[in-house]
Structure formats: structure tokens, C-alpha cells
Amino acid sequence: MNPLYSSAEIRAIEHAAAAALPDGVLMQRAGQAGANAALDLLPFSTSKAKVLILAGPGNNGGDALETAAHLAYAGAQVTVLHFPPQSAPSAERAAAMRRAQTSDARFADLDLAMVAGTEWMLVVDGLFGIGLQRPLAGALRELAEAVNGLKCSVLALDLPSGLDADTGAIVGLDGVAIHATHTITFIGNKPGLHTCDGRDYAGLVDVSRLDIDASHFAPARLHLNDVKFFSRHLRARRHNTHKGSYGSVAVIGGARGMSGAPLLAARAALNSGAGRVYALFVEDPLPCDSGQPELMCRLADDFDLGAATLVIGPGLSASRHASELLERAIASGGALLADADALNLLASSPALQTALAQRQASSILTPHPLEAARLLGSTITDVQADRIGAARKLAASLNAHVVLKGSGTVIAAPNGDAVVNTTGNPALATAGTGDVLSGLCGALLAQGWPLWEAALAGVWLHGMAADVLVTEGTGPIGLTAGELIPAIRVALNRMVQHHGR
Numbered sequence: 493m494n495p496l497y498s499s500a501e502i503r504a505i506e507h508a509a510a511a512a513l514p515d516g517v518l519m520q521r522a523g524q525a526g527a528n529a530a531l532d533l534l535p536f537s538t539s540k541a542k543v544l545i546l547a548g549p550g551n552n553g554g555d556a557l558e559t560a561a562h563l564a565y566a567g568a569q570v571t572v573l574h575f576p577p578q579s580a581p582s583a584e585r586a587a588a589m590r591r592a593q594t595s596d597a598r599f600a601d602l603d604l605a606m607v608a609g610t611e612w613m614l615v616v617d618g619l620f621g622i623g624l625q626r627p628l629a630g631a632l633r634e635l636a637e638a639v640n641g642l643k644c645s646v647l648a649l650d651l652p653s654g655l656d657a658d659t660g661a662i663v664g665l666d667g668v669a670i671h672a673t674h675t676i677t678f679i680g681n682k683p684g685l686h687t688c689d690g691r692d693y694a695g696l697v698d699v700s701r702l703d704i705d706a707s708h709f710a711p712a713r714l715h716l717n718d719v720k721f722f723s724r725h726l727r728a729r730r731h732n733t734h735k736g737s738y739g740s741v742a743v744i745g746g747a748r749g750m751s752g753a754p755l756l757a758a759r760a761a762l763n764s765g766a767g768r769v770y771a772l773f774v775e776d777p778l779p780c781d782s783g784q785p786e787l788m789c790r791l792a793d794d795f796d797l798g799a800a801t802l803v804i805g806p807g808l809s810a811s812r813h814a815s816e817l818l819e820r821a822i823a824s825g826g827a828l829l830a831d832a833d834a835l836n837l838l839a840s841s842p843a844l845q846t847a848l849a850q851r852q853a854s855s856i857l858t859p860h861p862l863e864a865a866r867l868l869g870s871t872i873t874d875v876q877a878d879r880i881g882a883a884r885k886l887a888a889s890l891n892a893h894v895v896l897k898g899s900g901t902v903i904a905a906p907n908g909d910a911v912v913n914t915t916g917n918p919a920l921a922t923a924g925t926g927d928v929l930s931g932l933c934g935a936l937l938a939q940g941w942p943l944w945e946a947a948l949a950g951v952w953l954h955g956m957a958a959d960v961l962v963t964e965g966t967g968p969i970g971l972t973a974g975e976l977i978p979a980i981r982v983a984l985n986r987m988v989q990h991h992g993r
């Protein structure tokens with residue numbers, strides 16, 4: 493089920509596997525896998541294909557040298573830019589170097605004009621893998637920038653050089669990484685390829701396990717999101733049901749001048765199948781939502797908060813009254829999702845945090861990185877430098893399921909399990925999409941989904957709806973949050989048709 497491994501876990505697997513195999517086999521397999529991935533990107537007749545191979549000083553460079561030898565034997569015109577190790581290379585890297593030197597690959601000196609001025613069909617990035625220790629600097633930085641200026645495909649071996657394998661952050665303030673179009677990653681998939689800058693820099697990711705025996709892989713605590721994680725909750729509707737069978741959602745928010753946010757969340761909840769949906773306003777309730785008259789608009793103070801699944805936060809404001817409503821919502825016994833201003837109020841109140849952490853029924857929190865930073869007492873930079881760590885920390889300290897939004901949304905449970913989402917695209921970087929997500933998750937909770945699965949499915953469907961709209965040309969530029977709602981409804985129904993019973 494799409495496990496993700498930290499670099500420490502990958503090294504442990506590699507050591508255990510290498511001990512049971514003849515010397516150098518893993519690097520040879522990595523080089524073969526790299527060459528196969530490269531050949532997939534080259535024309536059938538390789539003889540005219542100019543391929544630039546960047547071979548760094550460590551074992552990632554060893555993989556690149558193996559790849560270079562294979563591609564040269566396959567007839568490609570291979571040029572290698574080689575960065576020799578400062579100390580004695582590993583035996584397998586030395587063997588890889590001999591193989592590349594005895595092939596037809598040409599070793600060239602670093603010349604940025606040559607890199608920029610040649611019509612490469614492919615660049616293979618084997619500068620650094622999981623052993624990157626510091627930012628790319630000097631000539632390496634210039635080389636990465638020159639490669640990033642090329643139009644051709646770029647295949648990263650293991651991961652794009654300059655990217656942190658565990659976090660997906662580019663290493664260093666104002667750091668640089670190779671912008672790959674494809675990545676062939678070895679032994680196991682890595683979180684850094686799927687969150688933060690990872691999705692932009694890794695391109696299409698393929699995993700080669702190097703034929704390592706399954707016994708060497710310990711169960712992972714981190715996975716890519718997968719429909720299999722939540723598909724058993726996708727239920728076909730029974731004929732003999734009524735609106736009461738599908739639960740009630742109450743969205744609490746809408747301070748003066750911010751009534752749009754709860755309406756978006758409430759519309760999303762209704763269109764995601766909740767039986768009854770209330771839009772509860774901190775003050776001045778709208779008489780109705782003329783665009784969605786099925787919604788019931790009320791003053792929050794007049795509502796029994798125990799009577800519905802609560803989504804609190806969209807347009808809530810930071811007023812004292814809003815804080816009292818949050819306190820009441822936390823004290824209610826039912827399922828609760830807190831978003832937006834509710835998260836900011838939580839961040840400024842240790843008492844509310846304690847009350848949330850002590851709830852019998854756990855909760856879902858859906859912060860974006862700034863909201864998460866406020867809750868953690870840190871900065872956006874800190875959060876983005878380790879999104880998975882930040883989500884896990886929040887989940888543990890607040891005893892909540894945390895959805896840390898952004899590229900590669902992270903969903904973390906209080907027990908440390910975490911998932912990185914794979915759907916979604918930059919179209920979601922627009923006002924109101926967070927409100928839609930909160931309403932969608934609230935609707936799934938109201939229909940009886942457990943918190944973890946509701947968060948996984950909500951994030952997955954939200955991203956899938958945006959992906960479908962972008963495929964159809966409705967975005968990424970200019971997609972509006974409201975347009976997501978009918979697309980979510982279609983995606984949810986299609987999934988129920990496919991998986992439900």
C-alpha cells in the first residue's frame with residue numbers, strides 16, 4: 493500500500509539486503525534500473541541520443557556511472573560529468589567507475605557553456621541522493637541552474653539532487669535543486685518526493701525495489717494516500733432510507749463580512765451527501781442562501797451544538813463570542829472539525845487546547861502551514877522544512893487528526909501514523925478551497941465515517957475533483973472554490989459506483 497521510508501529506514505534496508513548479496517549487486521541493479529528508466533525516455537533508436545550524465549562523489553554517483561555504462565552499451569552518445577570523491581570511494585562505486593571508463597561513455601570537464609549549448613535528449617542526475625549533507629554550492633549550484641534551464645527531460649536517480657529525501661524541502665535557505673521531469677527512486681519510495689517542493693522537483697516518480705527481499709522491509713508508519721485505505725466506507729445508498737439516515741452538519745462561522753466561507757463549507761457538505769446542513773452564524777445570520785436554499789441559516793447561539801457534526805472556523809473571526817462558541821463546540825460530545833479562525837483561536841488559548849486534547853471523541857484539524865505554525869509556536873519556514881514532522885507533532889499534542897494542507901497534504905493521526913496525499917494541483921491555491929474541504933470532511937463524518945478515513949477520503953476527493961477540472965481546462969488558473977463542489981459530488985458518486993456495495 494505505497495509505503496514511504498525515511499532515509500534512515502532506506503539505509504537499514506540497504507545494509508540488511510547488501511549483507512545477503514554478492515558485493516556491489518545493489519548498485520548494479522540501481523544502474524540497470526536507471527538505464528531502463530532512461531531508455532523509456534529515449535527514442536527506440538538510441539544512436540543519435542545525446543545523454544548527459546551527472547555523477548556525484550558518493551554512491552548516487554556510482555548509480556550514475558553504472559547507468560552511463562549501460563546507456564553507452566545501448567548505443568547512446570553519453571557524456572559524463574564526473575565529480576570525484578574527496579576520500580576513497582566505496583568498492584562498488586570504484587567498480588562502477590571502471591565499467592563506465594571502459595564503455596564508450598565520454599568523460600568531459602565541467603563546462604557550463606557546453607551544458608547549456610548542447611541539444612541533449614536527456615540529462616541523468618546522479619549528483620546526490622540520500623547522502624546530501626548541505627546545500628548545493630559553487631560549481632554544483634551553477635550546474636544545477638544550467639540543467640534547470642534546459643528544455644529536455646531530466647531523470648533523477650533516487651531523488652533530485654538538492655532535495656531533502658525526508659521532508660521534500662530544498663536544502664538550504666535560497667537553495668537550489670535539480671528540477672527533474674522523472675525520478676527513479678531506489679529500494680523504497682521516499683516522502684520528500686511527494687510533499688513540499690518534492691512534487692514540483694521529482695516529476696513522475698517510479699520505484700525500483702532492486703529485487704530486495706520483502707523480509708528486509710519493516711512495516712511503514714508513513715504511506716501515500718490510497719483509495720484502499722478508505723474504500724470500505726464507500727457505501728451504496730439503500731432504498732429504505734431518509735435524510736435522517738445521512739446525518740446533520742452544522743458549519744459555525746460567518747462573522748460580519750465573512751458569510752461566504754461558511755456557505756461554501758455548508759454547500760460542500762450538502763453536495764457530499766449530508767442529510768441536513770445548517771449554516772450557523774456568529775452574528776447577523778443570512779435569512780437563507782439563495783444559491784443553495786436547501787441550507788438552513790441560523791444564529792449559532794440558538795442552535796443545540798450536540799445535534800450535528802460540527803465544522804467550526806470558516807469566517808469565524810477571533811472575537812470573544814467566537815471563542816465562546818469554540819469552547820461550546822469542543823465541549824459538545826460529537827464529531828468536530830476545526831478550521832481557519834477556530835485554529836487561530838486555539839493557538840492563542842492553552843485552555844482550549846487542553847479541552848480539545850481531552851475530548852472523548854477525537855477531532856479533525858485542517859491547518860494550512862501558517863495556522864499550523866501558530867499552533868506549534870513556530871514559523872511557516874519551520875513547518876515547511878518538515879511538514880510530516882509538524883503534522884505528527886500537532887496530532888500528538890492536540891490528540892487530533894491533523895490535515896496539514898499544501899502541496900502533498902499530510903494527514904497525521906495522534907498515534908503517529910501519517911499519509912501524504914497524491915491528488916490535487918495548484919488550482920487549489922485559491923480562496924475558499926479550504927472551506928470546501930472542511931465541509932466535505934464534515935459530511936463524511938456526519939454519514940458515519942471514522943475520523944481517519946474521513947480525513948483521507950476528504951483530502952483525496954478534494955484533490956481529485958481539482959485534477960478532473962484541470963484536465964477539462966477549468967483551471968489551474970482561475971478555478972474557483974465553488975466549482976469544486978459539483979466536481980466533488982461527481983467524484984464521490986463515481987467512487988461509490990466503483991467501490992461501494
Ligand SMILES: NC(=O)C1=CN([C@@H]2O[C@H](COP(=O)(O)OP(=O)(O)OC[C@H]3O[C@@H](n4cnc5c(N)ncnc54)[C@H](OP(=O)(O)O)[C@@H]3O)[C@@H](O)[C@H]2O)[C@H](O)CC1
Nearest residue numbers: 518519522550551552620621622623624625626627650678
Ligand atoms: N551503497 C549501495 O550499494 C547503494 C547505494 N545507492 C545509492 O547511494 C545513494 C546514497 O549514497 P551516499 O554515498 O551515502 O550519498 P550520496 O551519493 O547522496 O552523497 C554523498 C557524497 O556527497 C558528498 N556531499 C553531500 N552533500 C554535498 C554537497 N552539498 N556538496 C558537495 N558534496 C556533498 C558527501 O561528501 P561529504 O563531504 O559530506 O563527506 C559524500 O561524498 C542513494 O541515494 C542511492 O542513490 C543505491 O540506491 C543502492 C545501492
Ligand SMILES: [K+]
Nearest residue numbers: 617620651653
Ligand atoms: K540524484
